[in-house]
Amino acid sequence: MKAKTKFGLRPRPNISIEHAVVEAPVVTPAPATMGPVRRSVLQEPVLVLNATYEPINVTAVRRALVLMLKGVAQAEEINHSEVHSAQQTMKVPSVIRLLAYRLIPQQSRALSRKNILLRDKNTCQFCGRTLPASELTLDHVVPRSRGGRSSWENLVACCYECNNRKGDRTPEEAGLRLVRRPRPFTLHTSRQLMRLIGRQEEKWRKYLFY
Numbered sequence: 078m079k080a081k082t083k084f085g086l087r088p089r090p091n092i093s094i095e096h097a098v099v100e101a102p103v104v105t106p107a108p109a110t111m112g113p114v115r116r117s118v119l120q121e122p123v124l125v126l127n128a129t130y131e132p133i134n135v136t137a138v139r140r141a142l143v144l145m146l147k148g149v150a151q152a153e154e155i156n157h158s159e160v161h162s163a164q165q166t167m168k169v170p171s172v173i174r175l176l177a178y179r180l181i182p183q184q185s186r187a188l189s190r191k192n193i194l195l196r197d198k199n200t201c202q203f204c205g206r207t208l209p210a211s212e213l214t215l216d217h218v219v220p221r222s223r224g225g226r227s228s229w230e231n232l233v234a235c236c237y238e239c240n241n242r243k244g245d246r247t248p249e250e251a252g253l254r255l256v257r258r259p260r261p262f263t264l265h266t267s268r269q270l271m272r273l274i275g276r277q278e279e280k281w282r283k284y285l286f287y
C-alpha cells in the first residue's frame with residue numbers, strides 16, 4: 078500500500094507507518110517572540126535516541142509524532158509548542174526514544190548535499206574558504222566520467238570557482254590539493270552531524286555531549 082498518512086508522510090522501509098491513524102494536526106501559532114520567519118513546528122528537528130539512549134538520528138517533529146502515536150517511541154524531552162488534532166493535543170517533542178532497541182546500519186545515514194556540507198563545515202575542500210551553502214556545490218573528487226562514485230569518500234564541498242577550475246579532472250590534473258581527505262561515514266561523523274544540527278537545541282546537549 079502506497080498510501081500516505083494524513084500527515085503527508087511516505088513510509089520508509091525500516092519503520093513502516095502505513096497503519097498509523099492520525100488526524101491532520103493544527104499547529105499552534107508560534108509566540109510573537111519567536112519571530113515571523115520561524116519554520117513550521119512540524120519541520121523542527123527532533124533527536125531520536127535508541128532504546129539505550131544512544132543518539133541515532135535526527136528527524137522532523139511530524140515524523141516523531143507519528144512514531145509516538147504508533148507507540149514506537151516516547152518523548153524524552155518536550156518542546157515549547159503543542160499540536161492539536163480532532164481527538165487530542167500533543168506536546169511537541171524535542172527528543173524521542175525508541176521503545177524497542179533497533180540495530181542501526183552504519184551507512185544508513187543519508188548521503189545528501191546537506192550532510193556533506195555539514196561534514197565539511199561549509200568549507201571548500203580545495204581553496205579552504207568557508208562560504209554560505211548557496212555558494213557551494215558538491216564535487217566528485219574522482220570525476221564520475223572516470224568511475225568516481227557518489228559516496229562519502231568521493232564527494233566534497235567545493236566553491237563554484239574551484240569546481241569550474243577542476244572541471245572533469247582529478248585534483249592532481251587540475252593542480253588542486255584537497256584540504257583534507259574526505260572522511261567516510263562513521264559513528265563519529267554521525268555524532269558530529271547531530272551536534273551540528275542540534276547546536277541550538279539546549280535539550281539535546283545531555284544526549285550528545287558527554
Ligand SMILES: [Zn+2]
Binds near residue numbers: 204236237238240
Ligand atoms: Zn574553492
